[in-house]
Amino acid sequence: MNAARRPLIVGNWKMHKTVAETRAFIAELLAANLPEEIDLVVAPPFTALGAAHEALAESTVALGAQTMHEGAQGPFTGEISPVMLLELGVTYVILGHSERRLLFGESDAWVNSRVRSAIAHGITPIVAVGETSKERQAGQTDRRVIAQTVAALDGLDATDAARVVMAYEPIWAIGTGANCDPVEANRVMGEIRKSVGGLNDVPILYGGSMKPENVASYAQQPDINGGLVGGASLDPVGFAALIEAAARHA
Numbered sequence: 227m228n229a230a231r232r233p234l235i236v237g238n239w240k241m242h243k244t245v246a247e248t249r250a251f252i253a254e255l256l257a258a259n260l261p262e263e264i265d266l267v268v269a270p271p272f273t274a275l276g277a278a279h280e281a282l283a284e285s286t287v288a289l290g291a292q293t294m295h296e297g298a299q300g301p302f303t304g305e306i307s308p309v310m311l312l313e314l315g316v317t318y319v320i321l322g323h324s325e326r327r328l329l330f331g332e333s334d335a336w337v338n339s340r341v342r343s344a345i346a347h348g349i350t351p352i353v354a355v356g357e358t359s360k361e362r363q364a365g366q367t368d369r370r371v372i373a374q375t376v377a378a379l380d381g382l383d384a385t386d387a388a389r390v391v392m393a394y395e396p397i398w399a400i401g402t403g404a405n406c407d408p409v410e411a412n413r414v415m416g417e418i419r420k421s422v423g424g425l426n427d428v429p430i431l432y433g434g435s436m437k438p439e440n441v442a443s444y445a446q447q448p449d450i451n452g453g454l455v456g457g458a459s460l461d462p463v464g465f466a467a468l469i470e471a472a473a474r475h476a
């Protein structure tokens with residue numbers, strides 16, 4: 227990781243953990259000796275954000291949401307607004323995760339309006355981009371991730387672009403155990419960094435089957451500034467081990 231960009235590790239719990247499980251997880255995570263040199267975020271489901279906020283109150287671990295609507299309020303059944311997230315202490319929001327794009331039809335235009343709204347509300351967007359295995363095999367990886375990055379940040383000036391966190395998540399690596407080669411991930415992340423003005427100093431995270439056993443090989447890469455972690459963020463002991471291993475090699 228590049229020392230100029232503070233490393234960041236984000237745990238994306240997806241649709242896992244009740245309120246009680248969230249409280250138990252956070253108590254156990256905070257009991258571990260977490261390294262100070264890494265910024266940490268946990269992103270529980272909406273229903274557990276309030277409990278997580280209370281449980282994290284005395285810690286430096288920040289709270290993230292897994293998506294949000296762009297509007298402050300309105301007739302949008304089932305949606306959650308940035309104003310509601312702010313009230314629960316949320317300071318980060320994951321936007322454009324491939325599961326949102328592929329399973330719930332989130333378009334580039336939606337991702338863009340949500341990124342703009344998050345920035346306008348003072349919430350840091352973690353913008354996920356990544357290619358399918360078919361796109362990779364067809365040699366379209368760079369084109370795909372650059373197009374997604376440009377679309378997600380459309381209309382932002384360099385000052386606002388510098389407020390985002392990017393995440394490169396090859397879709398074929400998510401939840402499969404088939405993590406991307408770290409040198410190749412670093413290369414793609416360099417392309418993402420160059421694709422829009424203002425990204426030079428933003429953290430770019432790798433996501434896709436990151437584990438305590440492989441995090442060091444990513445942490446050693448200059449353009450990789452941390453991780454967006456799914457499965458390996460669900461167990462507090464394993465997640466603390468991953469964070470510790472990242473800190474040792476940052």
Ligand code: PEP
Binds near residue numbers: 395433435454455456
């Ligand atoms: C993710 O969904 O953001 C992710 C990276 O998942 P996993 O770590 O389980 O591959």
